[in-house]
Amino acid sequence: MLFNSFVFWGFFVIVLGLYGLLAHRWQNLFLLIASLFFYGWWDVRAGCEGRFIGLMLLVAFVNHGVALRIAACGDESVRKRWVALGLVFSLGVLGLFKYFDFFLVSFQSAFRSLGWDVPPWKLNLVLPLGISFYTFQALSYSIDVYRGRMAPAKRVLDFLLFVTLFPQLVAGPIERASHLLPQVERPRRMTWNGWSCGAWLCLLGLFKKIVVADTLAPLIEPIFRQPEACSSWTLLWALYGFSFQIYADFSGYSDIARGLASILGFDLMENFNQPYFSTNITEFWRRWHISLSTWLRDYLYIPLGGNRHGTGKTCWNLFLTMLLGGWWHGANWTFIVWGGLHGFYLVVHKLMLGGRKPVAPVASRWRLPASLLKGAATFHLVALTWIFFRAETLAAAWTYLAGIVSLRTEQCMVRAKAGPVWEMDADNVQSAAWLIAALWLLIDLPQYLSKDHVAHLRWTYPAKVAVLATLAIWLLTIRGGENVPFIYFQF
Amino acid sequence: MSRSSIFSFESYTAFRPRVPWTLLGVLGLVALMELGLRSLSEDFIPPLHSRMGIFRWFEREVIPAFERPQVLVMGSSRAADGVTPRFLDEALGLPEGSTLNLALQGGTGFDALRFYQRNRERFRKARLLLINVDEWQFTSRMGPGYRYGACAPWGERWHFAERVELIRRKGESDGAWAARCRDHAERLEQQRNRLLLDGAFYARSVLHYLPKSLSIWMGGKARIRVLDENAQVRLAGLEVGPAEIPTSVFEKQVRDFYDGFDVHPLMVGHLEQLIGLAKADDLRVLLLQMPNRRAYQQEVDRLAGMEYDRQSEVICALGRRHDVPVFCFRYPEACGLEERDFADYGHMAVRGSRKFTAFLGKLIREKQLLPADADDKRSAGASLPAVRK
Numbered sequence: 001m002l003f004n005s006f007v008f009w010g011f012f013v014i015v016l017g018l019y020g021l022l023a024h025r026w027q028n029l030f031l032l033i034a035s036l037f038f039y040g041w042w043d044v045r046a047g048c049e050g051r052f053i054g055l056m057l058l059v060a061f062v063n064h065g066v067a068l069r070i071a072a073c074g075d076e077s078v079r080k081r082w083v084a085l086g087l088v089f090s091l092g093v094l095g096l097f098k099y100f101d102f103f104l105v106s107f108q109s110a111f112r113s114l115g116w117d118v119p120p121w122k123l124n125l126v127l128p129l130g131i132s133f134y135t136f137q138a139l140s141y142s143i144d145v146y147r148g149r150m151a152p153a154k155r156v157l158d159f160l161l162f163v164t165l166f167p168q169l170v171a172g173p174i175e176r177a178s179h180l181l182p183q184v185e186r187p188r189r190m191t192w193n194g195w196s197c198g199a200w201l202c203l204l205g206l207f208k209k210i211v212v213a214d215t216l217a218p219l220i221e222p223i224f225r226q227p228e229a230c231s232s233w234t235l236l237w238a239l240y241g242f243s244f245q246i247y248a249d250f251s252g253y254s255d256i257a258r259g260l261a262s263i264l265g266f267d268l269m270e271n272f273n274q275p276y277f278s279t280n281i282t283e284f285w286r287r288w289h290i291s292l293s294t295w296l297r298d299y300l301y302i303p304l305g306g307n308r309h310g311t312g313k314t315c316w317n318l319f320l321t322m323l324l325g326g327w328w329h330g331a332n333w334t335f336i337v338w339g340g341l342h343g344f345y346l347v348v349h350k351l352m353l354g355g356r357k358p359v360a361p362v363a364s365r366w367r368l369p370a371s372l373l374k375g376a377a378t379f380h381l382v383a384l385t386w387i388f389f390r391a392e393t394l395a396a397a398w399t400y401l402a403g404i405v406s407l408r409t410e411q412c413m414v415r416a417k418a419g420p421v422w423e424m425d426a427d428n429v430q431s432a433a434w435l436i437a438a439l440w441l442l443i444d445l446p447q448y449l450s451k452d453h454v455a456h457l458r459w460t461y462p463a464k465v466a467v468l469a470t471l472a473i474w475l476l477t478i479r480g481g482e483n484v485p486f487i488y489f490q491f
Numbered sequence: 492m493s494r495s496s497i498f499s500f501e502s503y504t505a506f507r508p509r510v511p512w513t514l515l516g517v518l519g520l521v522a523l524m525e526l527g528l529r530s531l532s533e534d535f536i537p538p539l540h541s542r543m544g545i546f547r548w549f550e551r552e553v554i555p556a557f558e559r560p561q562v563l564v565m566g567s568s569r570a571a572d573g574v575t576p577r578f579l580d581e582a583l584g585l586p587e588g589s590t591l592n593l594a595l596q597g598g599t600g601f602d603a604l605r606f607y608q609r610n611r612e613r614f615r616k617a618r619l620l621l622i623n624v625d626e627w628q629f630t631s632r633m634g635p636g637y638r639y640g641a642c643a644p645w646g647e648r649w650h651f652a653e654r655v656e657l658i659r660r661k662g663e664s665d666g667a668w669a670a671r672c673r674d675h676a677e678r679l680e681q682q683r684n685r686l687l688l689d690g691a692f693y694a695r696s697v698l699h700y701l702p703k704s705l706s707i708w709m710g711g712k713a714r715i716r717v718l719d720e721n722a723q724v725r726l727a728g729l730e731v732g733p734a735e736i737p738t739s740v741f742e743k744q745v746r747d748f749y750d751g752f753d754v755h756p757l758m759v760g761h762l763e764q765l766i767g768l769a770k771a772d773d774l775r776v777l778l779l780q781m782p783n784r785r786a787y788q789q790e791v792d793r794l795a796g797m798e799y800d801r802q803s804e805v806i807c808a809l810g811r812r813h814d815v816p817v818f819c820f821r822y823p824e825a826c827g828l829e830e831r832d833f834a835d836y837g838h839m840a841v842r843g844s845r846k847f848t849a850f851l852g853k854l855i856r857e858k859q860l861l862p863a864d865a866d867d868k869r870s871a872g873a874s875l876p877a878v879r880k
Contacts, residue, residue, distance in 0.1 A: 006684045020502055021499075021500070022498060022502075023497060023499035023501060024499075027502070187502070188502060189502060189504060189505040189506075190503055190506050192506060192507055192508065192509055196513070265502060457513075461513070464516075465513060465516035466520075468516075469516070469517045469521060473520075473524060473694070476692055476694070477692065477695045479685075
């Protein structure tokens with residue numbers, strides 16, 4: 001059930017209608033059933049006959065059981081063993097479904113390169129939807145209980161709802177138990193403000209997904225499929241396009257998730273904060289996929305030692321965290337390189353800063369041009385890494401990168417008879433430019449300047465209605481193809 | 492209500508309902524735009540040169556030029572390029588201006604039916620209706636076409652997602668077949684939803700044309716389509732086409748046409764309605780499937796042979812049901828055509844069009860498919876069998 005489908009909105013209207021009538025404890029039970037139905041819709045469609053619902057519930061039950069054991073036990077070594085059990089189990093499940101085949105294939109090819117004959121064999125398991133998200137969410141709970149930052153949930157039903165709450169179940173934000181669980185446990189209040197902010201976030205999210213991301217996707221896809229047939233300009237254009245596609249796709253999902261939750265009376269954390277306005281890579285990671293970057297910081301970087309053991313160790317921790325963060329996205333070397341590149345950028349930025357903290361530039365006439373320059377440089381560094389994120393293999397990523405660096409033109413390729421040449425239609429470039437401009441000027445810039453995701457709702461009535469109507473009409477009249485799943489569903 | 496009750500309105504205790512002025516303002520603007528677009532003349536938007544507007548352009552510029560057409564040609568761009576009216580008039584011994592070729596780029600059975608319904612008074616005086624049928628016109632993926640979304644009846648939109656079966660591939664496992672059918676059913680539902688939206692919001696079909704329409708209205712240039720000296724509106728202007736086209740180009744085309752291929756009853760229904768109307772007006776009807784370039788057809792046979800055969804069967808069955816002669820030409824040699832007679836995979840170049848029109852004229856003459864006069868309309872060639880070459 002995709003957020004960009006009519007089925008989902010029919011489902012949500014029914015859920016909302018019934019939810020509002022129920023008392024708090026029944027609301028939680030009802031939302032849990034609705035969330036399992038939401039998840040089961042995909043599960044049954046994927047031919048898994050509900051088995052992955054069972055897997056999700058098992059992960060939740062085990063983590064809850066571990067948390068209860070930890071809370072009940074005073075002996076530190078026993079507590080440690082329990083939390084280790086939770087970690088091994090949760091990461092084991094994730095590893096089995098997501099990474100087992102990757103290891104197998106990698107070992108097989110390594111053995112083959114040594115001249116050993118290894119038969120090709122894989123498990124070919126279906127990747128359960130949202131497994132990376134709900135596993136991390138459940139893990140954070142048992143770790144937080146172990147650290148004594150929170151008490152375990154009083155009722156198992158509340159914890160199950162925390163893990164499975166449908167707006168954020170399949171692609172985040174990866175919520176912390178300390179933030180979301182109290183909202184589950186306490187009676188919620190639906191407010192006019194919550195509804196209007198929620199509706200606005202849903203509209204924004206749908207606009208980003210359906211109008212921007214899904215329109216850019218088919219323009220970019222053929223270029224990434226055959227980069228060897230494209231000129232450098234076309235490759236560069238497609239890279240810019242993909243940078244905005246993935247941003248619009250994922251932040252669109254997060255906006256809808258937050259909007260739906262807001263209507264239901266929940267408050268989910270912000271996941272994106274206009275990342276392409278960042279003026280350095282550290283700032284970018286404070287604005288991009290915030291729920292993952294903060295998760296990695298709190299549960300990986302800091303336990304590794306953080307910045308407490310000198311510059312060398314800090315840099316290594318930073319690099320390793322980003323490498324594993326990249327790997328979290330998928331079992332492919334391309335994601336590892338993507339994470340590694342970001343780790344490298346962060347290390348370089350850390351070394352450039354030395355011991356200083358990043359400071360805002362002094363007010364001068366050079367402030368804006370300097371910020372723009374830094375912003376453009378950061379954007380291009382990030383865009384470069386998207387090549388590895390989008391490519392299916394490392395070889396394909398290198399081909400793409402080499403194509404950009406070669407500075408070849410269409411004429412060069414025709415003269416060199418380099419096979420069929422695929423050039424981007426000028427109309428497509430124009431329509432993509434319009435979309436990106438609309439995304440920036442109508443949505444991101446006002447949000448960035450006001451530091452508020454619902455800034456538009458505080459504008460004067462005519463301005464507010466004009467922008468909302470523009471987005472609504474654009475959304476209503478876009479003639480897309482089939483409903484395209486969100487990119488992050490594959491992780 | 493006690494606290495232990497299942498039902499409670501406690502969530503709403505902080506809810507202070509207000510008049511949603513912003514929402515009303517937005518809805519008002521959307522409604523204003525929708526009503527405004529609906530009230531504009533169809534000669535203004537969509538622009539007459541556009542794919543949406545070309546239907547109206549034919550009605551305004553082409554049909555009035557044919558006072559009393561005797562032979563009507565309807566169908567897709569392949570018929571627009573492949574049948575040259577002046578040559579067909581000559582081949583059939585008819586006076587100039589007797590053949591009216593109404594085939595459109597992306598033209599479907601629905602377009603043909605709509606042409607006939609809207610211009611029935613003029614068309615009912617004709618003697619022969621020649622309908623060119625392409626495979627993609629039957630499929631739910633492509634058959635609805637550009638103009639269907641804006642003009643389809645509500646009943647059809649609503650029933651669009653009714654079960655339409657895919658063709659099972661040879662050796663396809665039960666699981667794979669079931670998964671494909673599930674995806675197909677879901678895609679149909681999405682299409683149904685889009686069609687319902689298209690019906691509710693005319694803006695979805697025409698709003699993107701507004702800047703162009705305004706520019707033309709203010710004296711800007713518009714691409715003009717031409718009814719040429721042969722009374723034809725050609726799309727492919729090449730005298731002869733290339734001798735060879737890379738197979739990879741065809742492969743994509745075949746995938747576009749045949750991936751998820753089905754025969755949608757509504758798409759077939761448009762042809763049935765058209766045949767019914769024409770027969771009620773005593774027109775002779777002829778169903779025709781024009782040949783493709785041989786190299787392309789070989790790709791079709793390789794990649795989607797079953798689907799191609801299926802659509803041929805549908806056309807033949809349609810002919811049998813309505814007692815209408817059917818001519819399906821699988822390979823170009825059957826019509827005396829060669830590879831260079833095609834501009835691309837299946838659109839004829841000028842030379843191909845000349846050859847094919849002469850062939851068609853001969854066929855109609857030999858099979859006595861053109862009723863001699865109004866009285867003869869009903870009887871001539873009524874029970875000819877379907878021909879597949």
